[in-house]
Amino acid sequence: MPKGVVYLVRTEVVPDREAEWDHWHREVHVPEVLAERGFRHARRLRLVDGEETHRYWTVYDLESAEALQSYRQSPAAMRLAAQHDQKFGKAADLRRTTFEVLDDLRAPVAPSEAAVVGDDVHILLRPATTADEPAVLALLELQFEGGSPPTGFTEAQARASYRQFLGDPDAGLFLAETGGRVIGFAAATTYPTMRFGRRGHVEDLVVEEKFRTKGVGHRLLEYVERWARREGVTHLSTVIGLHREASRSFLTREGFSDASLTLRKRLGSGLVPPV
Numbered sequence: 001m002p003k004g005v006v007y008l009v010r011t012e013v014v015p016d017r018e019a020e021w022d023h024w025h026r027e028v029h030v031p032e033v034l035a036e037r038g039f040r041h042a043r044r045l046r047l048v049d050g051e052e053t054h055r056y057w058t059v060y061d062l063e064s065a066e067a068l069q070s071y072r073q074s075p076a077a078m079r080l081a082a083q084h085d086q087k088f089g090k091a092a093d094l095r096r097t098t099f100e101v102l103d104d105l106r107a108p109v110a111p112s113e114a115a116v117v118g119d120d121v122h123i124l125l126r127p128a129t130t131a132d133e134p135a136v137l138a139l140l141e142l143q144f145e146g147g148s149p150p151t152g153f154t155e156a157q158a159r160a161s162y163r164q165f166l167g168d169p170d171a172g173l174f175l176a177e178t179g180g181r182v183i184g185f186a187a188a189t190t191y192p193t194m195r196f197g198r199r200g201h202v203e204d205l206v207v208e209e210k211f212r213t214k215g216v217g218h219r220l221l222e223y224v225e226r227w228a229r230r231e232g233v234t235h236l237s238t239v240i241g242l243h244r245e246a247s248r249s250f251l252t253r254e255g256f257s258d259a260s261l262t263l264r265k266r267l268g269s270g271l272v273p274p275v
C-alpha cells in the first residue's frame with residue numbers, strides 16, 4: 001500500500017464551546033471529511049501533557065499528496081470549512097499542515113520466545129520481518145506437491161503476498177530459527193464469523209526436513225495458538241491434502257479433528273491450490 005500523506009489539523013477551542021465542538025467534530029465533521037475521496041483513516045487526539053498551543057489534533061491519513069490537493073481544492077472542502085467557520089467562527093482556531101509519510105513501522109504482533117527441542121536444539125520463535133523473506137520463501141517450496149509449484153505460481157507474486165501478510169493486521173507470519181537460521185514457519189489469518197466469533201486459519205506450517213520430529217512443528221503451532229487467543233480466536237482450522245498421512249497424524253496429535261469437509265470453488269484465473 002502506498003505510504004501516502006498525513007494531513008494534520010490542530011484546533012484550539014474556547015473552553016465554554018469545547019464540549020459542543022468535540023461532539024459535533026466527532027459525530028458530524030470528521031465522518032463527512034472521511035467520506036471524501038482519498039481519505040483512509042483519521043485519529044482525533046487531545047493533548048494531555050507537554051507544551052502546545054492547540055490541544056485538539058486531527059490526524060488524517062490520505063492515499064497521496066495529489067488526493068489531498070484535489071480535496072483541498074474541492075467544493076466539499078470549502079463547504080466543510082465554511083460550516084466549521086459558521087458554527088464556531090472565532091471560538092475555534094485552526095492550523096493545517098501536511099506531512100509526507102516516510103515509514104509505517106508496526107510493533108511485532110507477538111513477543112519472541114526461546115525453547116529447547118529434540119536433542120538440545122535451541123530455537124527462537126518470533127514474528128517474521130521483511131528481512132526473513134528469502135528464507136521463508138525457500139521453505140514455502142517444501143509445501144509444493146511433488147516439488148513443483150502450483151500452476152501459475154510466480155516468485156514475484158509470492159514476494160508480494162509475503163509483504164501483504166506482514167502488513168495485514170489480521171494475519172500472522174511466524175518462524176522458528178536456530179543459530180540465526182530459519183528452520184520453520186507458520187502463516188495464519190483470522191476472520192470474523194457471526195455464529196462462532198473470530199476464527200483462525202493456519203495457511204502454512206512447514207519445518208525444514210532436517211529438523212523434523214524434534215518438536216519444532218509443535219512449538220510453532222503452540223506459538224500460533226497463543227497469538228490467535230490474544231486476537232480473540234475461538235477455533236483454529238487448517239487444510240491438508242487427503243493423502244498427507246504424516247501431517248494428518250501430527251495435526252491429530254496437536255488436537256485438530258477432521259469433523260468437517262472443506263469444499264472449494266475456483267473463482268477467475270487464480271492459482272490452483274494442490275489440496
Ligand SMILES: CC(C)(COP(=O)(O)OP(=O)(O)OC[C@H]1O[C@@H](n2cnc3c(N)ncnc32)[C@H](O)[C@@H]1OP(=O)(O)O)[C@@H](O)C(=O)NCCC(=O)NCCS
Pocket residue numbers: 117118119142143202203204205206207208211212213214215216217218219238239240244246247249250251253
Ligand atoms: C507437519 C510438520 C510441520 C511437522 O513438523 P515437525 O517439526 O516434524 O513436528 P513435531 O516434531 O512437533 O512433531 C512431528 C512428529 O515428531 C514427533 N516428535 C515430536 N517431538 C519429538 C521429539 N522431541 N523427538 C522425537 N520425536 C518427536 C511427534 O510424535 C510427531 O509425530 P506424529 O506426527 O506421528 O504425531 C512437518 O512435518 C512439515 O513441515 N511437513 C510438510 C508441510 C506440511 O504438511 N504441513 C501441514 C500443516 S499445514
